[in-house]
Structures are given as C-alpha cells and as structure tokens.
Amino acid sequence: SLPVDAIKVASDKHPKPSDVRYQYGTAGFRTLGKLLDSVLFRVGILAALRSKRLDGKTIGVMVTASHNPEPDNGVKLVDPRGEMLEASWEAHATTLSNASTTDAFIEALETLVQTAKIDLSKPARVVYARDTRPSGPSLVNALEDGFKAIGAEARDAGVTTTPILHYFVRAINTKGTPYSYGEDSEEGYFTKLGQALKKLVAGRPPVSPLLIDCANGVGAIAAKTLAAHLGDTLPIVLENTAITTEGALNNACGADFVKTSQKLPPSLSNVLKPGQRACSLDGDADRLIYFYLDERGSFHMLDGDKIAGLVAAFIVEQVKIAGLEEQVKVGVVQTAYANGASTKYLQERLPVKCVPTGVKHLHHAAERYDVGVYFEANGHGTVLFSDDTQATLRDYQPSTPAQSRALENLVSLTELINQTVGDALSDMLLVETVLSHKSYTGVEWDSLYVDLPNRLVKVVVSDRNSFKTEDAERRLVSPPGLQSKIDGLVNRYQGGRSFVRPSGTEDVVRVYAEANIRTQADELAFRVAGLVY
Ligand code: 16G
Ligand code: ZN
Known part of the structure; x- marks a missing residue:
C-alpha cells in the first residue's frame, strides 16, 4: 500500500496555493516558478507511480520552462523510451496537482493506484535534471521530497539540457540490451x-x-x-x-x-x-x-521548416545512392505553422503529413514512416529511424563504393541524431553535416525555396477553451460561424492562408497568416485577429 503517513507529513510542507488551477499541457506544467512548489512535490510521487506501473522502468523528470521568461518554470515527465509522457497520464498529473488539501491529494493518489492498476510492490526509479533558472534548486528540493516520501530510487542528473535528460532515460532503460542507446552519462x-x-x-x-x-x-x-x-x-x-x-x-x-x-x-x-x-x-x-x-x-x-527541407532532401538522396529506395521510405511531419513554401517544396519530393501542434503529435506521426523527419517551424524537431529500418541498414550488403559510403552515412546519422526528442545540439551537427556534404553556405541553403511572408499574433480572449479546431488545427469548428468569416477574408488575399487555435501553453488564442506579400500577410493576420477578439 501507499506510505500514507510519510506522504502526509511531507505533503503538509508543500501546500497547494488555494487560488491557482494547474494544467499539464503541451509542455508539462508551466507557470511562475514561485507557484510550483506543491506541483513539483506531487510530480515526484507521480513519476514514481508511473515507474511502478511500468515495472520499475526509469522515468525522467525535467524541471524547465524552456524559452519562457526567467521567472517562469515548469516540469515534465519523460517515458521510458525517452519520449513525452503518455497522453492518458497527463490528466492524472492535472488531477493530482489540483487536489486542494493533503487529504484530497492522498485520496486522488489512492484512486489513481486503483484505476491505473499500479502494483505498489514494484520498484520506482527516476532520473531528474533542471535548467539554469534561479527557481530551479528549490523546486528540485520539493521534487526530491516527493521521491523520498514514496521511497523512489532517484538519480540526480544535475543541471543539463532537456534532450540530454531524454537521452539518459533511453540509455538507462536500454542498458545491457541489444538496443543499447549509449552510455548513460554526459x-x-x-x-x-x-x-x-x-x-x-x-x-x-x-x-x-x-x-x-x-x-x-x-x-x-x-x-x-x-x-x-x-x-x-x-x-x-x-x-x-x-x-x-x-x-x-x-x-x-x-x-x-x-x-x-x-x-x-x-x-x-x-x-x-x-x-x-x-x-x-x-x-x-x-x-x-x-x-x-x-x-x-x-x-x-x-527556421525549423528550412531545417526539415535541408535534412529530408539529404536523407532521401543518401537512401537513393545507397540503393535502398524500395526498402526505406522517408516522410516528413509538419504542423499548420509550417510555411506554405516549405510544404510545397517538401511535397514535391516526399510524403508530408500535417498534425496538431505539440511534440507528441509530431513524434507519433513520424514513427509511422521508415524514416520520419519532423520539425516544427519554431525549430523543435528530430528524425526517427524505425527499428526495422535500423535492422535493414545493419544487414544491407552494398555493391559499389558509392553505395557503401551512403550506407555508412545513414548509419552514422542514426548515431548523430537524438531520436528521443528534438535536440538543438544534435540537430545543429546534423545541419552542419548536410551543409558540409552539399558545400552549401547559408545563402545556398536559404535559396532552396523562398519563405512566404507570414505573421503570428496572439489575442487575449475571455475563454480560449471555446475555440475548438479540426483538420490538424487548420479549421475552427467553434465558435460557430467564425471559420466561414475567416475563409471569406483569406479568399481576398493572393496566396492567403490563415488559421486560429488556442495556445496550449499560454492563456491566449494564436492567429497565423501568410500571403504572397509582406503587407498583405500582416493585414490578413490583424483582420483575422479582429474577428477573434
Ligand atoms: C511547446 C512545445 C512545442 C509547441 C509549443 C506550442 C515541447 C517540447 N514544446 O513549446 O512543441 O510548438 O509548446 O505552444 O513540447 P502553444 O500551444 O502555446 O502555441
Ligand atoms: Zn525548449
């Protein structure tokens, strides 16, 4: 059973502020660092339960607010293969974080143990890290109090990047197996x-x-x-x-x-x-x-679209030179924010899929290809090589020196790329590799296609949850009637495209617009924003 007494004592030291409602969103929990103490304590316990549920596999916990301002902080969980937390557990995280008292928290934990069928006798293993934010150390203390209260085996990875923590999780869980992902150290x-x-x-x-x-x-x-x-x-x-x-x-x-x-x-x-x-x-x-x-x-x-274009074209080329065109199909995943010119460039070369914003959507769609390249326009992305494809690369017998070199390149790419999550440093080495192979300068890379002028604006609305989308966020189904007004506006602009979606990380609605010329893209964005407001 749960060590209820230990959890009670510790939980009383990390009370939930009464006037805050938390949500585990696209990027985990994220808000002002000073509001997150109780959340971190509870996430410590949740991570341990997730590990128990998965037979003692190691779960990652990253304390960061990424690109947000310094006073913000946040926390997200990493599943055993180094991926984002499974979607069904996001709701558990939200529920636990909002329990108003220690007693309510214990009750919520007991419900979770029953509904998720968690065997409490299993071990709990976690690895955690934080970024450089000033609120980090005290939030990590709260997290550690959670680990201690439930008796988890916890490894401190110190101050490191989000993708390195994801790498650690996968490396730890594959240690000593034929799928070893590498040494579990920096x-x-x-x-x-x-x-x-x-x-x-x-x-x-x-x-x-x-x-x-x-x-x-x-x-x-x-x-x-x-x-x-x-x-x-x-x-x-x-x-x-x-x-x-x-x-x-x-x-x-x-x-x-x-x-x-x-x-x-x-x-x-x-x-x-x-x-x-x-x-x-x-x-x-x-x-x-x-x-x-x-x-x-x-x-x-x-941006991320230009990176996707550069990288996808290179991989397709290497696959072709290697003589693996029939066995290895490369595809790209984007979101509605991808510049229309990038989508056109890519579609002329390989299959392209559009999915809703958020790494988990891109990652899962990319897993459906033999080699799945995904990048958000904001610069987050990676390339996934399926297990079958990695086996194909291992077993393939090249018949010419050119085939052999391309094959070696592809194998090295599987090592260079952090396949758990987008990784700026790994992606940077990937870009540098392609630029070197193509002897491209920035100018030549940039000229693969010309970006359509675009504008992103945010609009504060009374209730962003009243905005509901379909078709990978490209169309609104609610509020009723709004989408047809947007369509009416878009039709008046050459090369016009615009969509509206509620943010998953901020209390705003985002409006994106693009058009053939700068002034028109700006005008379209502001007119659509006017409809939303
Ligand atoms: C987070 C996501 C990113 C997404 C963005 C959307 C991760 C690592 N990052 O930064 O993928 O594009 O949120 O924010 O999950 P929005 O919903 O506020 O537009
Ligand atoms: Zn980030």
Whole structure:
C-alpha cells in the first residue's frame, strides 16, 4: 500500500496555493516558478507511480520552462523510451496537482493506484535534471521530497539540457540490451555525437567557425563541452553564455526570440560577420534556429521548416545512392505553422503529413514512416529511424563504393541524431553535416525555396477553451460561424492562408497568416485577429 503517513507529513510542507488551477499541457506544467512548489512535490510521487506501473522502468523528470521568461518554470515527465509522457497520464498529473488539501491529494493518489492498476510492490526509479533558472534548486528540493516520501530510487542528473535528460532515460532503460542507446552519462552522450560527426565529415574540407547564441541558458554549458569534444572537426564560437546573470535567460536572444521577432539578437550585432553561419538555442536547448547576415548586412532566418527541407532532401538522396529506395521510405511531419513554401517544396519530393501542434503529435506521426523527419517551424524537431529500418541498414550488403559510403552515412546519422526528442545540439551537427556534404553556405541553403511572408499574433480572449479546431488545427469548428468569416477574408488575399487555435501553453488564442506579400500577410493576420477578439 501507499506510505500514507510519510506522504502526509511531507505533503503538509508543500501546500497547494488555494487560488491557482494547474494544467499539464503541451509542455508539462508551466507557470511562475514561485507557484510550483506543491506541483513539483506531487510530480515526484507521480513519476514514481508511473515507474511502478511500468515495472520499475526509469522515468525522467525535467524541471524547465524552456524559452519562457526567467521567472517562469515548469516540469515534465519523460517515458521510458525517452519520449513525452503518455497522453492518458497527463490528466492524472492535472488531477493530482489540483487536489486542494493533503487529504484530497492522498485520496486522488489512492484512486489513481486503483484505476491505473499500479502494483505498489514494484520498484520506482527516476532520473531528474533542471535548467539554469534561479527557481530551479528549490523546486528540485520539493521534487526530491516527493521521491523520498514514496521511497523512489532517484538519480540526480544535475543541471543539463532537456534532450540530454531524454537521452539518459533511453540509455538507462536500454542498458545491457541489444538496443543499447549509449552510455548513460554526459560523457557518453557527447562521445556518441562527436564520433558520429567525425565519421560523417571525414575527408571533407574544413569549415569556418559556427557562432552559437546559447540564450544565456543551460545550452551554454552543454555547447562548451560539445565544442571540446569536436575540436577542429567543427570550430565553434559561443555567445550569450551568461548563465548566472540575473534576468539574462532568453532575454532578447535565443531561438524563440529570433523566430518570433524575425530579428538578429541585438547582443550579436557587433559580433556576427556577414556570411558567417550562426544559430540560436532556446533556454533548455531543444530548439534550434539558424541565421546569417548577407553582404548588405540584412538578416536572414533559417527556421525549423528550412531545417526539415535541408535534412529530408539529404536523407532521401543518401537512401537513393545507397540503393535502398524500395526498402526505406522517408516522410516528413509538419504542423499548420509550417510555411506554405516549405510544404510545397517538401511535397514535391516526399510524403508530408500535417498534425496538431505539440511534440507528441509530431513524434507519433513520424514513427509511422521508415524514416520520419519532423520539425516544427519554431525549430523543435528530430528524425526517427524505425527499428526495422535500423535492422535493414545493419544487414544491407552494398555493391559499389558509392553505395557503401551512403550506407555508412545513414548509419552514422542514426548515431548523430537524438531520436528521443528534438535536440538543438544534435540537430545543429546534423545541419552542419548536410551543409558540409552539399558545400552549401547559408545563402545556398536559404535559396532552396523562398519563405512566404507570414505573421503570428496572439489575442487575449475571455475563454480560449471555446475555440475548438479540426483538420490538424487548420479549421475552427467553434465558435460557430467564425471559420466561414475567416475563409471569406483569406479568399481576398493572393496566396492567403490563415488559421486560429488556442495556445496550449499560454492563456491566449494564436492567429497565423501568410500571403504572397509582406503587407498583405500582416493585414490578413490583424483582420483575422479582429474577428477573434
Ligand atoms: C511547446 C512545445 C512545442 C509547441 C509549443 C506550442 C515541447 C517540447 N514544446 O513549446 O512543441 O510548438 O509548446 O505552444 O513540447 P502553444 O500551444 O502555446 O502555441
Ligand atoms: Zn525548449
């Protein structure tokens, strides 16, 4: 049975604030760090129960609020294969977090143990980490109180990136099996990535230094270690590495700033040279956006869609050269936010699927392909190689040197890519690999297709839950009548496309619009926003 007494004593030290309602959303729990103490304590217990339910497999817990402002924090659970928590447990997390008293919490736990058929005699194992936010240490203490109260075997992974924590979870759970994902240590992670990159670019000409905007977050620590592992293979210059400066995290820098403002972080204006490749990580290093300045000093952004285009085309090419076209089918997954020009570019080359926003939707859709490439426009994404495909690559007998090289490249890609979740550093090495193979500069990569001008605006409404969507969020079914008004507006704009959806992370409704020319995209966005308001 549950150690009710221990849980009671500990729970009383982490009371739920009476005026807050929590929700486990697209990115786990996320709000002001100072409101999360009770949530972290309860998540500690929930993670242990999830582990027991899965026969003692290790569950991950990541304390981060990603690209959000520094005072925010959050927490999310990672399932045994390194993936996002199974959807049905999101509701359990929400229920537990909202129990108003210790007694109500214990009651909710007992209900969960019964409905989810949890065998309490099973062991509970967890691994946890946090990003660099100032509220992190005390929230981790609350989490540890939860682990202790239920008697979980807990491993502290310290301060690290979200994707490294996902890697750890998979590595721990596959240790000693034929599917081993690598050493369950940071050293193991960096060695795996470094060796794969070296194989992929062996014999290719040296490249000029890549500038990395680390968002003044945990990515700065990881990127520094990575740079040391890469040596001359990839020269790296780190910027925005002030992880202890109060207020610096994600402030006017990082992947979300670059993507939403479509601007160079001001801190880089005297550093970045025209033509130099640069990229931004977000606050937990699971998003990546590239950019460069042209000869005239104008800013050009290469977002998640551009990364998908570059990477998918390269993989298709390598599969073809290897002579594996028939056995290995490559597909791409996007969301409605993908630029229309990217969708067109990709559809001319391979199957493309559109799914609702959120990593879990993209990840699951990508699992249906032999090789599934998924990227959100915001720079979050990865590539999944199915177990069958990995076996095909292992067993295949190439008949020419060219086939053999392409096969080796594909195998190295399975090592280079963090297949558990989007990983800015792993994705960055992937991009660098393709640029090296194609001898592309940023300009050449950028010219694969021309982005349609687009605008994203947010609208504060009285009840965002009254907005319901269908067709992968591209159409509204509620409020009634609104979609036909949007259609009416869209039809008046050349190349017009627009959609409205409730945010899963903020109390707002988002409006996206694109059109053939900038002023029209802006006008369409603001007129649709006017309908919503
Ligand atoms: C989170 C998600 C991201 C999604 C975004 C949508 C993860 C790691 N990230 O950042 O995939 O695009 O939320 O936010 O799950 P929204 O619903 O507020 O537009
Ligand atoms: Zn992130």
